[in-house]
Amino acid sequence: MPTTLAPTPGRRILSIWLARLAIDRWRLGEGCERGRGRDAEPLVLITETAHGPRIDAANDAGRAAGARRGMMLADARTLCPQLQVAPSDPAGDLDFLEKLALWARRWGPWSALDAPDGIIVDVTAVSHLFGGEAKLLADAQAALARRDLVARLAIAPTAGAAWALSHHGPERAILACDEDASARLSDLPVAALRLDEDVLTVLRRLGLKRLGELGTVGRDAIMRRFRNRKSPAANPLIRMDQLLGKVPEPLLPVVPQQMPLVQRRLMEPIRHRELLDQVLADLAQDMARELEGKAQGARRLELGLWRIDGEVVVRALELSAATRDPAHICRLFAAKLDDVDAGFGIETVRLRASWAEPLALDQGDIEAGAEAHGTSLSAFVDRLTVRLGEKAVRRPVLHASHLPERAQRWQKPLEPEPSSQEELRFHARPLKLLDRAEKIAVLYATPDGYPQRFRWRGKVHEVTRVEGPERIAPEWWRERSTTRLRDYYRIEDGEGRRYWIYRHGLIGDGRGNDREGGLPDWYLQGLCA
Structure with a gap:
């Protein structure tokens, strides 16, 4: 559930802005040091759009060459013809940010995402553990630097004030509880209010470029201009009140999900397939008990095999429906273990459910009987998927188009049809x-x-x-x-x-x-x- 940051006396919020998150993550994935190798050349991360590639991020050399976020690649290449490109990965960046938010809980009891490139941490009453807020900021920046991430940090009584200082203040900033926030933040640009771009354009056209200039205009005048804007990101008055702590701001803390994991450390390394199958059967039984205790079923399973020479062999399995049936799991993995090279022996075997869904207890005599006789639909689909490939098993569903060649689409076999398609009615079509x-x-x-x-x-x-x-x-x-x-x-x-x-x-x-x-x-x- 969202946590509401009310204007509580003594509240302290840490804002971490990862100003180069996408580029830093790309650079770490490429294994190159900052400013060296490919990162020394002008480079941008792009997303394909209907009008051509658009720039999502640029490294230091690319920015020096004139590339900016939101610019079309064709325009940037007129400034720098030798500009290198790599695909942007927003989903991967968000996943990386979620893991980083969990890691950032070393500085406070809970943390929240400030997408697309920031983290909010509640550091109320914890700064004394680090020797004060200044040392807490120094510790956080040093820890991020060890991970080779560029970051700007700020601590303030509200999330809005901390965000404003981290994005538009010095590299490390602190706003004390007894300090006048209006005076301290008056010189920051109106962009520090986290407003939509069209709202910022309106404010600039009205001559309001600094936060202090908003106080020169009556609230009634601003309210009349933005009275139809209910979203906080579209109403400067709401954002200003959140920044000053006059109204609460809801945030959604990041909650870690413990994925079920079972493993066997073997007394003697194994090299034969029969012994590996026996270990897998034991792990499948353990995984079934883990999942049953959480009232869950696995949708994706990963089997890791650690060899004596340090090599790790991983086999992944994605299921069409949630399951915790050990026999079914073993049967599906059997086809994926034929090409495993045990080398000098396998000493550790680990099974992890990286994707699990709620699965209530079933009447065993019905579903188990269907599985035993091979009539379970989900089991049948899983067998076809393992044999033919993940993308080879699909089923057609209706699509809202009267053109016959566009009146159907393909989706995974056991996924429910989109609710919007339930009422589609067409003229009779040939079989x-x-x-x-x-x-x-x-x-x-x-x-x-x-x-x-x-x-x-x-x-x-x-x-x-x-x-x-x-x-x-x-x-x-x-x-x-x-x-x-x-x-x-x-x-x-x-x-x-x-x-x-x-x-x-x-x-x-x-x-x-x-x-x-x-x-x-x-x-x-x-x-x-």
């Missing part, structure tokens, strides 16, 4: 659709009339019955305005076979490659029952 509509030659009385005869795959078919047309317009948000309409027909030939064909375009519709629209084309897309 079999071709992977790609095939062009056919059609004879008709008039260009806008019913088809009378058509040629498909070298054979001529006489049309005896026709039903339609069903007109489908292109999706205007995807297609160009010149995309032509489709008129679908259900037809039956003289031998009783039924087909689903469509006319692509109308005479004189002004669409297509020809300005006049040209003659329509005909396609066969499905076979009807």
Whole structure:
């Protein structure tokens, strides 16, 4: 649950701003020192967008060359043609930040994320353990420096004031409880209020560039200007009150998740597969007991094998549904252990559930009976996934599109269908659709009339019955305005076979490659029952 930071006397909050988080994490992953190797060259981290690659972060050399966050890569390369690029990883950065927030609890009882590149730590009544707040900041900065991370830190009575000082104050700043926050922070820019960019633009146009200048304008005037803005990030009055401690600010502490882990340290190293299978069976039983005690089931399992020579062999398994059945786990891992090289022997085996979900107790006679007879759907899907590959087993689900080729998508076999798809209703569609509509030659009385005869795959078919047309317009948000309409027909030939064909375009519709629209084309897309 969120923790509300109320304006309590004596409250002390530490804000840690990792100003180069994305670049530092990339550099650590590459194993290069700061300012050396690839980091010595101008480099940016990019994200692909609809308008081209956009810069998410730049190293020191890249910034010196003119690259900035939010700039398009093409614009940056006009300034620095030799600019190097690497893919950005926001999800990995967030995961790294979460682990860092847990590690930062060495300075306080709880910590919270200040995404995308900051951490908030409650250091109330703990500074004496470090010899004072100044030494606490020095200890934190030294610890971060040992991890090769660039950081700016500040301690203040509120999260807003600590954030403002860490981002716009000196490298290490302290705002005392008895100090006038309004006077101390008056020279900081309005960006210190953590406002949206459009709100900052409005304030700058009004001539309000510093926090102290907000006090020269009446609250009523600012309230009238931003009265429809309820979000704290869009209302400077709310942010200012949070900064000064006049109103509470909710924060969500990071809670560590203890993943179930079981292991065996073997008295004698093992090299034979039979012994490894026995150890795996014992670990699977231990894991089942661990998961049952937490009312959970594993969705992802990792088996680690430590060899005598120091090599570690890891085999991962992702399940289609949460389970804690030892026999099922052993059967799935069996296919992944055939190529394991034991070397001079394996001395430690560890099984960890890196992803677990709630799983209530089942009636064993039902599910266990299904598993014993091989009729459990989740067990069947897991076996296919292990044999064919993780991406080879999928099932189609309806998608909100009237175009037949876009009316379905593929997802994991046991994932529930999106709730938004439950009410989708379409016209009756053929049971079999071709992977790609095939062009056919059609004879008709008039260009806008019913088809009378058509040629498909070298054979001529006489049309005896026709039903339609069903007109489908292109999706205007995807297609160009010149995309032509489709008129679908259900037809039956003289031998009783039924087909689903469509006319692509109308005479004189002004669409297509020809300005006049040209003659329509005909396609066969499905076979009807």
